[in-house]
Amino acid sequence: MTGRRRSLPRPFSSAPTVATASAVVCTAAIASLLSGCGSLAGASEDAGGKAPITVMTWAPDGTKATNMPGMPAMAQAYARWVNSRGGVRGHHLKVLTCNEHNDSVTAAHCAQRAVDEGAVAVVGSYSQFGRSFMSPLEVKGIPFIGGYGASDEEFESPLSYPVNGGQAALLAGNGRQLARDCKRVALVRPDTIQGDQMPSLLNSGLESGHRRPAKDIKAPEDGTDYSSEVNRALDGVGADPVLYGTAAAGGKAPGSCVTASLGDHTDAFFDSFRRLQEDSPKVQVASVLGSVGQSLLNRTGGRSGPLEDADITGWYPVAHDPRWDPMRKVINDFAFGDNRIDAADQGVQTTWIAYTVLRSLIEQLDDAGVEDVTPHALQTTLDRGDRAVDTGGLTPKLRWRDDDMLAVQDFPRIVNGMVTYQVVRDGELTSAKDGFVNVTRTLERRRTDS
Known part of the structure; x- marks a missing residue:
């Protein structure tokens, strides 16, 4: 079975519009990273003359079922790291976070907030409720990059780009x-x-x-x-x-x-x-x-x-493998003792890999002379796959062209069967x-x- 594709409407506009009120309310303390409203990381407007890039990472926290607080926390640490180096090719990274509470309604709200606040992608996130969160993203053409693999829609939607083979x-x-x-x-x-x-x-x-x-x-x-x-x-x-x-x-x-x-x-x-x-x-x-x-x-x-x-x-090498050393250094230097981040946790590892993919995509766009990083630009780069994404050996090199999709019944978007x-x-x-x-x-x- 080959990868199934559905026609999706192109977004009317993808210019980032970060809500100032949300940023003021939600960045007060690191403990708020997984609050219902989420928060921003790397909110400096000084991006070397290039526009900042807004993305979102969500995961459940404080629930009676599976919790993944380390994933948004890793996203925040990643943003602090790249922004300390001047951003990704001059683009500072703004990370919105959202606690989806293991709830379908809240998962949909997180996705809608990503749309409303101008996120160009959702990156390195966890939710079992793909049916709820994928629809708002699909309507606006926002890619879902490197989800944990907890929902079927992550391996079905043409806007989803998984980095592992999921469950x-x-x-x-x-x-x-x-x-x-x-x-x-x-x-x-x-x-x-x-x-x-x-x-x-x-x-x-x-x-x-x-x-x-x-x-x-x-x-x-x-x-x-x-x-x-x-x-x-x-x-x-x-x-x-x-x-x-x-x-x-x-x-x-x-x-x-x-x-x-x-x-x-x-x-x-x-x-x-x-x-x-x-x-x-x-x-x-x-x-x-x-x-x-x-x-x-x-x-x-x-x-x-x-x-x-x-x-x-x-999915990945053991936690003490030296291929994880770059991630460990970022955690040590930029997580400020945040005990939600466990370098051995597969959610944290997946978020690191997903942001590695995002960084590679932005660099590819910059190499092509494209400064306006939009959802459509990211989707086109992902679908075309001119350059495979190297994750430093943590996964095989990744591409999401039609030819890269594995013939797996019920999971047509899998590109990594390792x-x-x-x-x-x-x-x-x-x-x-x-x-x-x-x-x-x-x-x-x-x-x-x-």
């Missing part, structure tokens, strides 16, 4: 990773529309390794105790203490694996898992980055926690395999009825 690549990769050792797999996932896609994605990876489909365990997205789901998962892989008896306690359940992807509540699942595993044969556990990260490993006991030896699938295999060793995320793993063929062969 699809992670789950397919996790299935392939588990297929090496697991005869029986249980998947614990949210009982949501997004969660409903997870079984077929994981199973595409399992089936590529000639394993049978995973046992599908639905769970509340905002649960605090997952004992019931743990018991169902253990039963689904033949590792329940009732089946094995107390004589097997502390032993291994050969080929039995449980993988969980519950966003911020994955830690609550593994807390329940740890308590119930004390009387069960040990099973292999797994997850995907974004649901599991170094901070979670630290909170759950490190090397003595339930995630020791876990198989983890991510993942990384990681494993928890001594409480730390480390590389399980050098380099990237290409799951494109696995995704293309996926059966949606599995």
Whole structure:
């Protein structure tokens, strides 16, 4: 299946019109970065004679489900960094932020605010509600660059330019990773529309390794105790203490694996898992980055926690890879001790990569003699793809031409089918395999009825 395209109206005007009142109200303190109204970074009007460029980054914060406060915070730090160097080719960068609260109505409001305040792009953002936020952007032709990949529309809309393979690549990769050792797999996932896609994605990876489909365990997205789901998962892989008896306690359940992807509540699942595993044969556990990260490993006991030896699938190199050094320096120098920014967080990493793409696009326009950076100019540069975007090895070089779209059912805008295999060793995320793993063929062969 090739990338689907829809005709979109061109914007009548894309001249930036930043609301002065909003800037005065919303830049009072760094703590306001994720308030409902958001804030600006790099609001200086001195841009070397060139007009400043306004963009927006949004993400949920302070909710009962998944939170990504580090993404807008990283965007703010990035703006402070480039503006300290005179901007991007003389254009100072203004970053609007918005807390979309894991709510479809608020996500739409964030998108409309980007339109109203003259943003030329939405960059490095997280929201599950693509249906709500893409429509306002499409009407005005505003590109959505490097979203987290949490909604289907990010891989369908011709105005979306993803930098990773989203949930699809992670789950397919996790299935392939588990297929090496697991005869029986249980998947614990949210009982949501997004969660409903997870079984077929994981199973595409399992089936590529000639394993049978995973046992599908639905769970509340905002649960605090997952004992019931743990018991169902253990039963689904033949590792329940009732089946094995107390004589097997502390032993291994050969080929039995449980993988969980519950966003911020994955830690609550593994807390329940740890308590119930004390009387069960040990099973292999797994997850995907974004649901599991170094901070979670630290909170759950490190090397003595339930995630020791876990198989983890991510999009990017491990956090201590030297390719992340430029991002770490920006965080150290320009985040002012902002504890929302964790350099090991995939949301923060995605925002860094998305702003790297934006910077490359502005430089390409400048090389072509174009000083007026508009949504249409960015979209044309992205679609034409005269120059691939180099992210410093954090992803393959990126382009979004029609020929670059992968033939993945339901996700026609994917251009990057690479993942990384990681494993928890001594409480730390480390590389399980050098380099990237290409799951494109696995995704293309996926059966949606599995």
